[in-house]
Amino acid sequence: xxxxxxxxxxxxxxxxxxxxxxxxxxxxxxxxxxxxxxxxxxxxxxxxxxxxxxxxxxxxxxxxxxxxxxxxxxxxxxxxxxxxxxxxxxxxxxxxxxxxxxxxxxxxxxxxxxxxxxxxxxxxxxxxxxxxxxxxxxxxxxxxxxxxxxxxxxxxxxxxxxxxxxxxxxxxxxxxxxxxxxxxxxxxxxxxxxxxxxxxxxxxxxxxxxxxxxxxxxxxxxxxxxxxxxxxxxxxxxxxxxxxxxxxxxxxxxxxxxxxxxxxxxxxxxxxxxxxxxxxxxxxxxxxxxxxxxxxxxxxxxxxxxxxxxxxxxxxxxxxxxxxxxxxxxxxxxxxxxxxxxxxxxxxxxxxxxxxxxxxxxxxxxxxxxxxxxxxxxxxxxxxxxxxxxxxxxxxx
Amino acid sequence: xxxxxxxxxxxxxxxxxxxxxxxxxxxxxxxxxxxxxxxxxxxxxxxxxxxxxxxxxxxxxxxxxxxxxxxxxxxxxxxxxxxxxxxxxxxxxxxxxxxxxxxxxxxxxxxxxxxxxxxxxxxxxxxxxxxxxxxxxxxxxxxxxxxxxxxxxxxxxxxxxxxxxxxxxxxxxxxxxxxxxxxxxxxxxxxxxxxxxxxxxxxxxxxxxxxxxxxxxxxxxxxxxxxxxxxxxxxxxxxxxxxxxxxxxxxxxxx
Numbered sequence: 001x002x003x004x005x006x007x008x009x010x011x012x013x014x015x016x017x018x019x020x021x022x023x024x025x026x027x028x029x030x031x032x033x034x035x036x037x038x039x040x041x042x043x044x045x046x047x048x049x050x051x052x053x054x055x056x057x058x059x060x061x062x063x064x065x066x067x068x069x070x071x072x073x074x075x076x077x078x079x080x081x082x083x084x085x086x087x088x089x090x091x092x093x094x095x096x097x098x099x100x101x102x103x104x105x106x107x108x109x110x111x112x113x114x115x116x117x118x119x120x121x122x123x124x125x126x127x128x129x130x131x132x133x134x135x136x137x138x139x140x141x142x143x144x145x146x147x148x149x150x151x152x153x154x155x156x157x158x159x160x161x162x163x164x165x166x167x168x169x170x171x172x173x174x175x176x177x178x179x180x181x182x183x184x185x186x187x188x189x190x191x192x193x194x195x196x197x198x199x200x201x202x203x204x205x206x207x208x209x210x211x212x213x214x215x216x217x218x219x220x221x222x223x224x225x226x227x228x229x230x231x232x233x234x235x236x237x238x239x240x241x242x243x244x245x246x247x248x249x250x251x252x253x254x255x256x257x258x259x260x261x262x263x264x265x266x267x268x269x270x271x272x273x274x275x276x277x278x279x280x281x282x283x284x285x286x287x288x289x290x291x292x293x294x295x296x297x298x299x300x301x302x303x304x305x306x307x308x309x310x311x312x313x314x315x316x317x318x319x320x321x322x323x324x325x326x327x328x329x330x331x332x333x334x335x336x337x338x339x340x341x342x343x344x345x346x347x348x349x350x351x352x353x354x355x356x357x358x359x360x361x362x363x364x365x366x367x368x369x370x371x372x373x374x375x376x377x378x379x380x381x382x383x384x385x386x387x388x389x390x391x392x393x394x395x396x397x
Numbered sequence: 398x399x400x401x402x403x404x405x406x407x408x409x410x411x412x413x414x415x416x417x418x419x420x421x422x423x424x425x426x427x428x429x430x431x432x433x434x435x436x437x438x439x440x441x442x443x444x445x446x447x448x449x450x451x452x453x454x455x456x457x458x459x460x461x462x463x464x465x466x467x468x469x470x471x472x473x474x475x476x477x478x479x480x481x482x483x484x485x486x487x488x489x490x491x492x493x494x495x496x497x498x499x500x501x502x503x504x505x506x507x508x509x510x511x512x513x514x515x516x517x518x519x520x521x522x523x524x525x526x527x528x529x530x531x532x533x534x535x536x537x538x539x540x541x542x543x544x545x546x547x548x549x550x551x552x553x554x555x556x557x558x559x560x561x562x563x564x565x566x567x568x569x570x571x572x573x574x575x576x577x578x579x580x581x582x583x584x585x586x587x588x589x590x591x592x593x594x595x596x597x598x599x600x601x602x603x604x605x606x607x608x609x610x611x612x613x614x615x616x617x618x619x620x621x622x623x624x625x626x627x628x629x630x631x632x633x634x635x636x637x638x639x640x641x642x643x644x645x646x647x648x649x650x651x652x
């Protein structure tokens with residue numbers, strides 16, 4: 001099957017029922033959002049990153065870093081579930097795993113688009129990451145492993161669409177391993193900074209992995225629901241069961257994540273450095289309290305649990321809405337984590353500094369975030385249009 | 398007599414034990430308990446003098462702990478600082494530090510406290526601590542920042558800096574800034590490429606200080622003033638944020 005032409009492959013994988021004017025309009029709309037949004041980031045290279053982003057010396061990382069982490073974490077989750085169903089086979093989620101692989105690639109693209117305009121000199125990175133690597137640096141490993149993961153997943157996906165099942169399986173395993181290690185290093189980037197007690201500690205990498213399983217399951221439920229919604233079709237029984245399995249995983253991890261969040265915050269109030277406690281205060285009673293209580297806990301944890309119970313894992317639109325709210329909560333959770341780790345002055349008590357620095361993302365930062373959402377939405381629609389058949393047919397292996 | 402033979406013996410019970418023997422057993426028990434209990438209480442007692450001394454010893458590297466041929470450091474005689482900021486100005490000029498976007502290599506922090514309607518002002522000079530275990534160096538993905546093998550000074554190789562700002566997040570001392578002219582992260586380097594390269598013995602900030610707050614020098618060289626100050630018996634010396642384990646080479650004292 002490998003020697004057939006590209007057009008023949010696309011003829012087999014494409015979903016002609018999606019070639020509608022509405023779909024075209026939606027696809028073009030998200031393409032425009034992508035271009036306009038990411039243009040905000042491109043402006044940084046013209047006017048200076050320090051000029052158009054609201055990061056400061058004291059708070060060098062902002063919403064772009066948290067959004068990068070959000071997409072990267074979601075990508076890891078999707079890739080992990082896909083790999084588990086590919087490797088172990090027989091799981092109900094196998095039915096939707098091809099779509100998960102595609103969306104994992106798309107989510108990491110959203111992450112790369114965000115970090116690409118956040119880093120001041122990415123062109124230097126391309127060269128010196130290779131000729132001057134620092135093996136002790138979590139950032140180096142994270143970047144390298146995510147790069148490796150996306151390479152493996154692209155080959156895996158090519159294997160899926162061309163019917164090279166063995167190649168897809170092997171690359172899927174390598175891709176998932178690289179994704180998990182990259183995710184762990186992403187957690188490690190924050191967890192190994194003793195200067196920032198709110199981040200420092202052994203829990204954070206596991207917390208990031210838990211978030212990956214949560215965001216991944218939520219994204220799997222949401223994107224599969226949307227895939228059938230745009231087709232105006234009812235899910236087949238097997239797909240329904242697959243999404244239900246993802247829903248079960250989402251529920252289980254939602255509970256684990258809530259427990260981890262609870263103990264993570266409690267730990268700051270029983271001792272330890274003052275900087276950590278003051279950072280936690282930002283979420284509990286301080287400038288991030290609205291974000292934390294309303295968006296992270298209310299919309300991101302409690303309402304989804306209620307919706308899941310009400311849906312009994314059968315009502316797909318309710319389950320998908322729960323997945324969407326979880327993703328919103330996770331997006332805000334990453335933001336709060338990044339901001340709270342830096343917004344307490346390291347020299348608190350001197351220079352009449354406020355207890356918490358204020359940080360409001362700039363218009364351009366919001367623009368880049370919109371751009372990254374555009375990347376993922378555009379990628380989703382294009383995937384359904386071009387590879388829709390691959391996503392809905394049974395697995396190749 | 399082995400244990401098997403002992404097991405065959407008849408149990409005498411405690412009724413036949415002489416009073417004297419019981420007393421001695423109890424005394425031994427009390428003594429043992431006392432030793433452990435006493436030890437525990439002592440270990441919980443705060444002995445401020447001893448702990449200060451201990452902390453000072455931990456903060457200052459002792460002989461044989463200097464990994465670099467010249468091991469530069471600085472000691473701040475904090476109570477002498479009057480906040481004139483001549484050091485800040487001298488640093489800006491010597492090292493071409495831009496004026497915008499929070500760029501500074503050294504700064505003077507100020508704290509005002511009020512006690513019984515009296516206002517007390519304290520000044521604290523800060524700069525890169527040139528740590529022995531620098532968090533910024535470890536996190537840099539491209540080795541754009543590293544310890545100079547000759548002096549132990551943390552320096553930048555600007556062309557390698559990708560601008561990920563992880564070093565800024567990792568620094569416990571807020572010592573790093575984005576240099577818009579170099580489009581890279583920048584920091585204090587004890588004037589290694591300016592004054593030290595010209596053969597001068599002091600950094601710009603130390604030379605400019607009218608109160609001789611900042612004493613710069615080679616920590617290994619017994620003839621230097623910094624060595625003498627660091628090893629003055631009974632002087633209290635501290636470092637900033639020792640909890641981060643960065644092992645800074647900038648020390649503080651009141652003298």
